[in-house]
Amino acid sequence: MVVNGRPIKRMKRRVTADLYNFLSFPSSPSSSSSSSSSSPPPPRGPFRSNIRSFLTEHALLPPPSSLFPHLLTWQISFQVGDLVGCGGAEAGGGVVSLDVVEEDVARSRSVYCDQCRVVGWSGHPVCSKRYHFIIKADGNSIGGYHKPCTCCGDVLHLSESRCKTCNHVTTADDVEEWIYHQLEDTTHLLHGVIHANGFGHLLRVNGKEGGSRVLSGVHIMDFWDRLCKTLGVRKVSVMDVSKKYGLEYRLLHAITKGHSWYGDWGYEFGAGSFGLTVYAYKSAVETLSSLPLSIFLSEGQKLQTRLLDIIKFYQSLSDRELVNIRDLFCYLTSLIHDAHKSPSRVNDSSCKKRCIYASGISSSWSKSDIERVEEAMFRVLRAVSGSNWVSWRALRGAVCKVAPPELLDHCLKEIGGKFAADGMIVRSRCNPSSGAFEYRLEPGNPSLNSPATTGSSVITCPSEGNLIQDLRFLYDNMLHPQTMMSYGPEATSDAISSARKLLDCKQFMKDYNKCETTSSPSNPPTICLSCQVEIVDQLEENVPDLPPEIIVLPSNATVFDLKLEASRAFQDVYLMFRRFHAEELLGYSGVDDSTQVKLLIGSTESVRVQGRCLGKNGLGKFRMERGTERWTVDCRCGAKDDDGERMLACDVCGVWQHTRCSGIPDSDPVPAKFVCVGCRGVSLVTKPSAVVK
Known part of the structure; x- marks a missing residue:
């Protein structure tokens, strides 16, 4: 035991x-x-x-x-x-x-x-x-009484060394x-x-x-x-590689909310790959999310028909004006959220929103204007043979000369469920394959569908599956840097650069010290100090980045008690400090060890203690979390330390830099020989290298 x-x-x-x-x-x-x-x-x-x-x-x-x-x-x-x-x-x-x-x-x-x-x-x-x-x-539970057999996978009680199914003997190893x-x-x-x-x-x-x-x-x-x-954790990092709907969620969430998903719990920009700073991250969020939708819809832009259709469709569907990329993606993700919670309720609420919005717009035109456009649409739908569907874009294009674009969009939203003069009713649907909205005429009975004759819309909203399909399409064409469509040289360049920066920022961090609230007085009263340690006779290059430790002392503690508790704290926390001994309270030289701490430091909440590690043999490997390796990072992107991205070292100077920044795509193998620009003076060597991070 x-x-x-x-x-x-x-x-x-x-x-x-x-x-x-x-x-x-x-x-x-x-x-x-x-x-x-x-x-x-x-x-x-x-x-x-x-x-x-x-x-x-x-x-x-x-x-x-x-x-x-x-x-x-x-x-x-x-x-x-x-x-x-x-x-x-x-x-x-x-x-x-x-x-x-x-x-x-x-x-x-x-x-x-x-x-x-x-x-x-x-x-x-x-x-x-x-x-x-x-x-x-x-x-x-990992700590339970049962473990799987390492041979066949059947469950064994920990007291059983031999599997009854395959006869395999399970050892402590x-x-x-x-x-x-x-x-x-x-x-x-x-x-x-x-x-x-x-x-x-x-x-x-x-x-x-x-x-x-x-x-x-x-x-x-x-x-x-x-x-x-509750545990008094100080800082927590997280690498955000989360996905939602099959998409990189750190990019999508940054566009809709301005920060990563973990930001909802206070995680902020921690360490950007490729030398990125918090300012670069925030600028990228603002640049990409505020990109106006008008550049996709402007005259002369030869964009995909489907992209234009989807943008215009959701603009017409929304009860608020969708001006930029953030508006569009916020609206679409809200529809997905509502559809997932209650498929029936999202249809009702969305249709209700459209009717409210439509009632405000219809006052801009006379009843005869609206009826004229609707009749033109009825004629187009009658001309379609059989049970074929007519897409939203095709129907709009067929009647584009009849009325202004705003009136056409209004009528397209409201025509679903309307009855034509010959008793046919307009049915609408969201195409399950393309996601496009479509219409056709079907036989109807006005007496059984009287609400439709009053002009109320029975158009149905896209299903959750269609909404996600549209989201993925818009993400690929408007957000992802490798698949983003071109919509003007300058705007495209800025958008691609911003999107790449958002994908490169994976490390986020929460500082729980910022979240601390004033704690109630302890009983019995105590002294809580942040203690920083300095090591005597330590070479500067060997000095670790040592965070201060919190030490808690009774209210009548002396300087001797402080040194003793500081020694215990650092011995307890760090392996290389197992033989650490605090010798002096810096800033108070000559003070007797019997002096009470509260009389000495007053309202000060931090102290510095100097000491030495006795008998350091065998503990040097625990000096730093980076290990015993020594490396120098100096990349053209500004990175000065390992950021988790692929790197290679120059065979001449030994300095590390990113393969991507050296002109080597992530999909390419790493060269067997590499000399940096500084050592070559002109260009990069593009043959492969053996040393890779």
């Missing part, structure tokens, strides 16, 4: 009434929650101590986890809202499990963090612990391999990792489009955000 200084709770059966509510946990006692127990308000202390208290209070540690003391797996079970007993939750009848895998980094297969490396934290020292927060898609596989699985509904210093990464969120049966992406993000606040 592992002795880790914390009580080990045995797994027991819990009735659903005892489970926390996933949709409100963690919450303060004052918050309304259907959970049978409530969590305390967010603690004042640092993440390193908050996480231990949190796990001890809320989580269960099954005995099997003791087989791997470097991979302790804690578990918390939740009910999902009011779904308990409905049999509709994630493969568990309304119950989901959160696994918290406590990883001992010194004994891990992967000591360094790839995410820290590309978000600007590569200089942080390697932390002693990483905490993985995982909700599996299949509803099972097999189980350990399975646990590590869970840390790399991309199908989890949630996977976030927090280092012991409170810096973390949101690696995975999979809502209903990603395989979740009950939890939406919003539910999962709300839960994750509450959890981070």
Whole structure:
């Protein structure tokens, strides 16, 4: 059995009434929650101590986890809202499990963090612990009593070493391999990792489009955000590679909302690839989203007929004027959202909007003007043989000389359901293949359809499938830089550049320190300080980018207590500081160790402590998250550090730069030999290279 200084709770059966509510946990006692127990308000202390208290209070540690003391797996079970007993939750009848895998980094297969490396934290020292927060898609728990057989996949109890189906003997190494596989699985509904210093990464969120049966992406993000606040997390990064409707959602959401989807929870521009800055990101959003639709509709533009049809159709359908790209995509995504929530209600509400809008426009023309245009349209539809449909564009073009464009659009919106003089009725539909709106005449009975004779429209809105089809078409032709249509040299160039920048900005970050609210006074009173450490006799090039640590002291703490607590904090958090000893409180030299801290620092909330790491042998590899490698990045785009994009090094000077910036497309292989412009002085070598990032 592992002795880790914390009580080990045995797994027991819990009735659903005892489970926390996933949709409100963690919450303060004052918050309304259907959970049978409530969590305390967010603690004042640092993440390193908050996480231990949190796990001890809320989580269960099954005995099997003791087989791997470097991979302790804690578990918390939740009910999902009011779904308990409905049999509709994630493969568990309304119950989901959160696994918290406590990883001992010194004994891990992967000591360094790839995410820290590309978000600007590569200089942080390697932390002693990483905490993985995982909700599996299949509803099972990593820390449970059952594991799949590594040979045939059948479920085994952990106490069973031999599979009854295939007779395969499962070893401890097999189980350990399975646990590590869970840390790399991309199908989890949630996977976030927090280092012991409170810096973390949101690696995975999979809502209903990603395989979740009950939890939406919003539910999962709300839960994750509450959890981070409660635990005292400092900063969290996320690489936004999310897709929705099969599209790059960071581009679509930036156009409609002005920020990424994660921005709804406070995630802001973190680190742009290819040297992009927050100013470049915001400028790209504004440039592309404010592009006027008029440039697509102006005379002389030989654009696709279908693109023009779709733009004009949604302009005529909307009760508000659609002026630019943002207006168009906002309107279309709102229709999709409404159609998904209630297909019947979206038709009713959309038609209602059109009728209200139409009533305002019709006052601009006389009844005889409208009847004249409608009669012209009836003649065109009568001329069509059989059951053929006439597209919105074709019908409009056939009567284009009869009236002004505004009146034509109004009549096209209202003609659905109208009766011609010969008793025929105009039927309308959205073509399931092309997405185009179409009309034709069919036999009708005016006495059974009297509302239609009064001029009310029975035109139906496009289905959710048609709406998504149109969205994808517009995205490809108006937003995506590789498929965007040309609509004027200057405008196209700006639009393509802006779209590419938005796709290149994948790293977003939330600073939870900005979100801190004033905490209530602690009982008993404490002193909370931000402690920065300086290492004695440290070469400048070897100095890690060391974040300050929060230390909490009793109100009567002395300078000696401060040094002792600072030593413990950094020893606890960072591997290279395991033998760190704080020696001096900087700025207060000569002050006796028995002096009380509150008398010395007053209202100051931060201190600097100087110390040294004793016996550093063997700990040098834990100096930085970037590892022991040394590299220099100096790309023409302005990048000065690894940003996760493909790079190659010059064979002469060894400086790294992006392959894309060196004229090598992402689809091409990396050269075996490469000399940069600076070393060649003239041009690039385009043969392949062996050294690639």
